[in-house]
Structure formats: C-alpha cells, structure tokens
Amino acid sequence: MSWQQILFGFITYGIMLYSVTLVFFYLFIGIYSIGETRNYLHKNSFVDYNLMASSPQAPTISIIAPAYNEGPNIVENVRSLLSVYYKNLELIVVNDGSKDDSLSLLIEAYHLKKIPFFIDQQIPTKTVRGVYKSTHPIYDKLVVVDKENGGKADALNVGINIASNKYITCIDVDCILEQDALLKMAKPFLEETKARVIASGGVIRIANSCTIEAGRLTKVRLPEQFLPRIQTLEYIRAFLLGRMAWSRLNGLLLISGAFGAFDREIVIKAGGYNPHTVGEDMELVVRMRIYMEDHGLPYKVTYIPDPLCWTEAPASFRILGRQRNRWTRGTFETLNLHRKLFFNRKYGLLGMLSYPYWFFFEYLAPIVEFLGMIFFVLFSICGNINWSNFLILLAFIIAFGYLYSSFAVLMEVMTYNQYKRKRDVIRLLVTSLLEPFIFHPFIVWSAIRGNIDLINKKSSWGEMNRQGFARKEK
Amino acid sequence: MNLYAAPLHIKMASIPGRWGEDLLIALPRHSAQKILIILIFLFLLANLVILIFIFSFQAYRRVIIKQTEKLHRKYEHIIGMAIFHEEESADGLSIDIPIPVNFQNQMLIKFNRQVMIDLLILAKKNFSGVASQNLKQLFLQLSLQQDALIKLKNHRWYIKAKGIQELSIMDLSDFQEDIFPFTSHPNDLVRMEAQSALINFSGFEGLKFLNNLSYPLNDWQQMALLKLISKLPPESFMGIAPWLDSPNDTVVIFALKLIQYNHRYELHHQVADCLQHKNPLIRELAVSALAEIYQEGTAALVISRFNLESASFQLTVIKALPQIGTSDQVSFLMDQLANENNEIKLAAARCILQLDPDGMDKLESSQHANEYPLQEIILQIKGEKAA
Numbered sequence: 001m002s003w004q005q006i007l008f009g010f011i012t013y014g015i016m017l018y019s020v021t022l023v024f025f026y027l028f029i030g031i032y033s034i035g036e037t038r039n040y041l042h043k044n045s046f047v048d049y050n051l052m053a054s055s056p057q058a059p060t061i062s063i064i065a066p067a068y069n070e071g072p073n074i075v076e077n078v079r080s081l082l083s084v085y086y087k088n089l090e091l092i093v094v095n096d097g098s099k100d101d102s103l104s105l106l107i108e109a110y111h112l113k114k115i116p117f118f119i120d121q122q123i124p125t126k127t128v129r130g131v132y133k134s135t136h137p138i139y140d141k142l143v144v145v146d147k148e149n150g151g152k153a154d155a156l157n158v159g160i161n162i163a164s165n166k167y168i169t170c171i172d173v174d175c176i177l178e179q180d181a182l183l184k185m186a187k188p189f190l191e192e193t194k195a196r197v198i199a200s201g202g203v204i205r206i207a208n209s210c211t212i213e214a215g216r217l218t219k220v221r222l223p224e225q226f227l228p229r230i231q232t233l234e235y236i237r238a239f240l241l242g243r244m245a246w247s248r249l250n251g252l253l254l255i256s257g258a259f260g261a262f263d264r265e266i267v268i269k270a271g272g273y274n275p276h277t278v279g280e281d282m283e284l285v286v287r288m289r290i291y292m293e294d295h296g297l298p299y300k301v302t303y304i305p306d307p308l309c310w311t312e313a314p315a316s317f318r319i320l321g322r323q324r325n326r327w328t329r330g331t332f333e334t335l336n337l338h339r340k341l342f343f344n345r346k347y348g349l350l351g352m353l354s355y356p357y358w359f360f361f362e363y364l365a366p367i368v369e370f371l372g373m374i375f376f377v378l379f380s381i382c383g384n385i386n387w388s389n390f391l392i393l394l395a396f397i398i399a400f401g402y403l404y405s406s407f408a409v410l411m412e413v414m415t416y417n418q419y420k421r422k423r424d425v426i427r428l429l430v431t432s433l434l435e436p437f438i439f440h441p442f443i444v445w446s447a448i449r450g451n452i453d454l455i456n457k458k459s460s461w462g463e464m465n466r467q468g469f470a471r472k473e474k
Numbered sequence: 475m476n477l478y479a480a481p482l483h484i485k486m487a488s489i490p491g492r493w494g495e496d497l498l499i500a501l502p503r504h505s506a507q508k509i510l511i512i513l514i515f516l517f518l519l520a521n522l523v524i525l526i527f528i529f530s531f532q533a534y535r536r537v538i539i540k541q542t543e544k545l546h547r548k549y550e551h552i553i554g555m556a557i558f559h560e561e562e563s564a565d566g567l568s569i570d571i572p573i574p575v576n577f578q579n580q581m582l583i584k585f586n587r588q589v590m591i592d593l594l595i596l597a598k599k600n601f602s603g604v605a606s607q608n609l610k611q612l613f614l615q616l617s618l619q620q621d622a623l624i625k626l627k628n629h630r631w632y633i634k635a636k637g638i639q640e641l642s643i644m645d646l647s648d649f650q651e652d653i654f655p656f657t658s659h660p661n662d663l664v665r666m667e668a669q670s671a672l673i674n675f676s677g678f679e680g681l682k683f684l685n686n687l688s689y690p691l692n693d694w695q696q697m698a699l700l701k702l703i704s705k706l707p708p709e710s711f712m713g714i715a716p717w718l719d720s721p722n723d724t725v726v727i728f729a730l731k732l733i734q735y736n737h738r739y740e741l742h743h744q745v746a747d748c749l750q751h752k753n754p755l756i757r758e759l760a761v762s763a764l765a766e767i768y769q770e771g772t773a774a775l776v777i778s779r780f781n782l783e784s785a786s787f788q789l790t791v792i793k794a795l796p797q798i799g800t801s802d803q804v805s806f807l808m809d810q811l812a813n814e815n816n817e818i819k820l821a822a823a824r825c826i827l828q829l830d831p832d833g834m835d836k837l838e839s840s841q842h843a844n845e846y847p848l849q850e851i852i853l854q855i856k857g858e859k860a861a
Contacts, residue, residue, distance in 0.1 A: 043632075046632075046666075048698075055700070055701060056735075057696070057697045115861075117854055120847070189693075191694050193691075193692045388507070392514070400517055402521050413528050
C-alpha cells in the first residue's frame, strides 16, 4: 500500500465513521427527547402557576437586560419586561455606554433619578457611571444602570453585581417574554432536592411575522420570509429535540443568551460572564458546571420545552452570516478555554460526552463538511468519483434529514402546536425540503468564515440590525 | 445542530472511485448498496407516515375541540342548574339535581363523562357554599366518582394523580383511606396530589403523612401545602413539634416554614434547638423562623452562633436583627462593618440605622467611614433614608 492509498483510506473510512456516528446521535437525540417532553407536559397539566405568583416563598429573581443603542425601542421593550407576571421581581436594565439617546429616553419615560448606590464588585467590570431608580412607585421594580461600554458580557456582569435577588435571568432587551415565562422558568429551581439547579433555560421562538401589541405577543404566525421560516424549523429541531434530550442526560452546555436563568451565587463563584469571548452564554454554563464538578457538588442544568421567549431572527443573509460566524467563534473559544475537559473522566458526562459531542459534531462538522466539499470537487474534476455510490449515500442522508425535520414538526404539532393553520405546517415541511440546498450550504460557509476570523484574531460581535417586529401599537 | 452536516461527509466517503468502492467492501458491494437503498425507502416511508400522522392528528384535534365545545354548551346549562338549585331535604342536605331524561344516556360515553368531570371540577374550584355542595351532589348523582376510582388503579402516574385530584376537589372525603397510601408513592406528583387531598379533607390533621414521610418534600410541594394550610384556622395547628425532630430534613424545613409563616410562638424553644442541627440550611431557616416568634434573648441566641457559621447564615442573622434586636446589638453590628463580606457590611449598616437613633452619627464616625466600601455604603443608606 502506498502512502496515498493509506491517506485516502483514512479519509474515507474516518469520514464514514464520523457520519454514521452523527446519524446515530441524531436518532438517539430524537428518540430520547420524547420521554423528557412527554413527562414535562404531563407534569405541567397539574401545575397551578398562580400558586407561585401569589406566594411569598416564590424565589426572588432579578432580570438583567443589557442594552446598547436600543433607543428606538428601549422604552417599549422595558415596558414589556415590566409587565411580566412575577411577584418577587427586579428588572435591571444596563445601558452599556450607548451612543444614542437610550438613557435619556429611559430617564424621561420612567421618571428616573440618579441615586447613590454601593456596588459590590464581586465580578470586575468597566466603570459604572450611575444607578437610576424611578421616583414613581409604579416602577419600583426598575433599576437602570449606566456604564462605560464594555460589551454584552461586561454589562451582564454589572447587572449580576447589582442584583439583589437569589436568581438572575439574563435576557436580550428586545426579546418578548411570555407573561408567565418567569413562573415557568423558576419552577425547576424549586423541584430538585438531591442536586442544586444552577441554570435553567426555555425555548426561544422566532417572532418574525407575529403580531405584537403593547409589548406583548398576541398572534403567532409562521414567518413569511424564507430565512426566518427556515430558522423556525431549525429552532424547533434544536430546542424541542436537541436540548430536551441533553437536559434529560443532564449534559447541557448551552443556555441561550437570549433568555436563561441562573443561580446568582454560583455565577459569582464561577467568576461571572467572560467578556473576552463572543460565546459568553455557553462559556458561563461550562464554567459553572466545572465549578460544581471541581467542588464535588451535585448539580443540574435544566431545560423546559415551553415557548417562553420570542425573538427576531435575521432575515437577510448578511446578518445571518454574521450571527453564525459569531456562534462559530464563540463555540471555539469556549471549547478552547476549557480543553481540559476533553475526554477527561474526572468530569464525568461533561468531559466524556457533552464536550466531545460539541467539539466533534457542533464545532468540527462544518469544517469536515467544507473539506469534504473541496475533496469532492477535486475528485469529480479528476473523474475519481463513484457516482452510483455517491448518489445513493447522498439520497440516504437527505432522506434521513427530511425524516428528522418532519419528526421535529410532529413533536411541535403534538406538544405546543404554535402554528395551528394547516397551511403553516405545510409551509414548514416544504421549507425543510429546501434546507439542504439553500440554507445549509450558507450556514457552513458562515462557520468557515468564523474560523477564518478566528485565525485572523477577529473578535468583534458584529452588528445585528433588526427589522423590528410587526407591532400593532395601542 | 448541524443536521445536514452528514451528507457531504458521506459524499466524501465516496470520493475516489476505488476508495468509494473500498468503502463498501465490508459487505459485498451490491449488498451494501441494496441495504442503503432499502434504508432510503424506509426513511421515505417513515417520513410519509409522519406526514399522514401530523395531518390526521391536526384533524383529530380539531374534531375533539369541536366536540368538546359542543358538549360544553350542553353541560354548562346543567351545571348552571345545579349551581342555582335551592331545594333541600328535611335534614338540610341537597337533594338530587333535576337533569334532563336523555342526559343519563350521554353519560354512558366515557369521553362525555370526562368532559362533564372537567367542567364540574372547574366550577367547583370557583364556588363555595350551597352551590359547591350541589356540584358535589351532581358529581355523585352521575357516579363520576367511579371514574376517579378507576383512575387511581391505572398504572400511569399522571392518570392516578388526576383521579386523586378529582376526588380531592370534589371534597369526597369518604375516599380518604383510598388516597392515603399514595402520600408515599414513588412519583412526586402523585404524592403531592395525595398530600394536598388529605389537607382538603381533614385540614391540618391531614398533615399526618409527615410523621412517616420517607421521600423528600421539595420546595414546590412545600409552597403548595403552605398555601392550602394558610386557609385553615390557626388554632388547629397542633402537633408540629415532632416534625422538627424528623430524620427527613425536608420535613424539618417544612415545619420551620409552618412555624415562621403562622407565628407559632409556643415552639420557640424547639426552633432554637434547630440552631444546632447538622444541616446548615435548617440552621439558617431556624433563624428566619425565630425572627417571627422572637422573645427576649432571641437576638443574643442567634448572635451566639454567628462566628461558627457561613456568610449566608450570618447575613440571615443580620437581616433578622432589625426585627428582633435592640440597641444592645449595635456594638456587635459595628464590628460587622469590618466583616470581609460587603453584603454583610451593607446589611449591618442598615440595621444600625434602624436600631439606634444616633446610628448615622456612629456610622460616620466609624473607623473606615471615609474609605471604600464603607463610604459608598453610608452614602447609599443615607439616600435610602432620605427617600
């Protein structure tokens, strides 16, 4: 055997093994998530959330919402967050050195006054310029912090330092929360007796084309535009199948930065958000887990399948590309920072399954795929492709992909059934047919660009211009 | 998740003609291709089945919703009649609710009965007095308790729990003995429903399951039980003390909350003993409970444990002092201004201000009053005082 034969053999068999493992992981995730979701729904049918809404024993929660140049919508977004149904609540809006008039708009709308406030700098942050509270008792839950610009992670850390409650909920200020989102999110923290719940997440849904009235989502619609619609399908797969399965295994590494709740004490002990990565949400969860593992403390990271938070998905390839580029960099930075976990038995499931899965099948997948594409083009030019094998394997994997997407849609219909119109379900299924040919190649390319940026040491967040929700103001 | 990551990897697997062929040599080439083709058809078939299922399920759900709405309209009328039914028998009990002749036939269908049960449950939650009694009477008149009892025997936990819930909401205390064993069921939801049912039936006495509870009582369950108990007359709250000695820590925690929220002053001594408990959370909760049932000497008692405990316990003590302390504790609090934990410093400063009319002067003349962090702490509490 020549070295070329050995190399090609290694590539072909290696990649085949990789693909087969990936397919089996998806099968496992799909099947394993069913039990968790079903169990949750049965349990939930007995829950009276009013109990928590009125109980003095309900856990205290501080919502932290960082805002940067959110002027056009900030007043309305804060009003929406203030209307969330929860008793023991504090809302901390952190103005991260906005260049626009966000702060003055807030001061005017909510009758804010600068107050002397001692900040216990348990997590180091950029300088806080002032803390504001409303003079109007109706807004007594609101705290507005003005600080020097330092990025989202730094703004969140300021919020954590200032928060006075036991749990913190970090949220993007432009997200629309369901009215009972906090009641549902807080419950897992109260249910565990054998392990400490350190973080909890809920399903993020896409709000493009939905109707928003007075800061509340009143009508759910499937996005009209192709890109948000395909991301709807992607989110359903990721949240209803992926995260539920990982939650059941207690192997979750990511609670979405758009909406997640954390045990404040553990966040502080773990060191807070890392301002030097663009994947601060995943990095924090990994670090909190490492802290608990290192101290031998039993813990859980939970996830609930309820749609709790609605966000606007990128509707243009340019913005979507930036977002996925950032996600790739964030994943790499987190995995690189915590590489000691890689197949480290000391960290149990975290080291032996969660971390390797993320490395091989979340981070490496687009790279392997891109290289595959290059080799494929090269060898097809050279006439070295066995076309019958190729076509059969391609058909196999596309058929599997469609099956997985259809299964996700089935889970959605049988559980939360957000898209009630038959037409919407058909459109969702038709969209899945186009995914491997239009959406997926673009996502792979964006991830490759993310890796190129990593090599070039580019660390910017990338602007995320929003189109704005279809608001029907009253 | 990179769902479509696999196709191109597999494309690679078929790259060089020879190696693509080699790839499938584990099996004879044609057999491997055949297996893949069979799998493709299986996937497509499964996909088709899922699609059919999705649309059938949607259609089925629409039919169920329509059917339920139709039955609601019919049954709401009967429930309304029951609510406003005013006839009583000679012994003061409700007599049968008059129901349409053909209605009994409808109740032969299981689906219809469940719709009726759900409506009655909903109505029962919203009414009390005679109307509530009448709803119970209608429930019994239609023998719907039999459905609930069948549910208790079902092997699925959520059906069992639903059966318990139905009997509990309908106040069918005759079935208390049937429900009691479920208070130690392995499933937490079944346990919780059974425990709540016992309180519904027997009031405070229903908490007797705590005497031998081996499963933990989580915070959510405790919150639900405390809410139920809050509706009961406080004079019935007897027999809490033994729970403070329970080997089940969650029972001790629950008993402490019970004492705290219901101000059981007579249990001060037993709660004070909990300050020595091996579980730090129980020691901390004992401080919170003592703050609600304090006597002379309570402040000194909790302070005596201060230096032996965690920062969390210490903070609980200082937050309790404005309520239970006097100016005697001010010197202790002044010492805490040098505590390494800033949260404790802030709480101590606030407490000094509340316990001592000259508190602000004392704070401003303290040793580190012009240094960080005390300087900022004093500014903050000055602001709070002014507001």
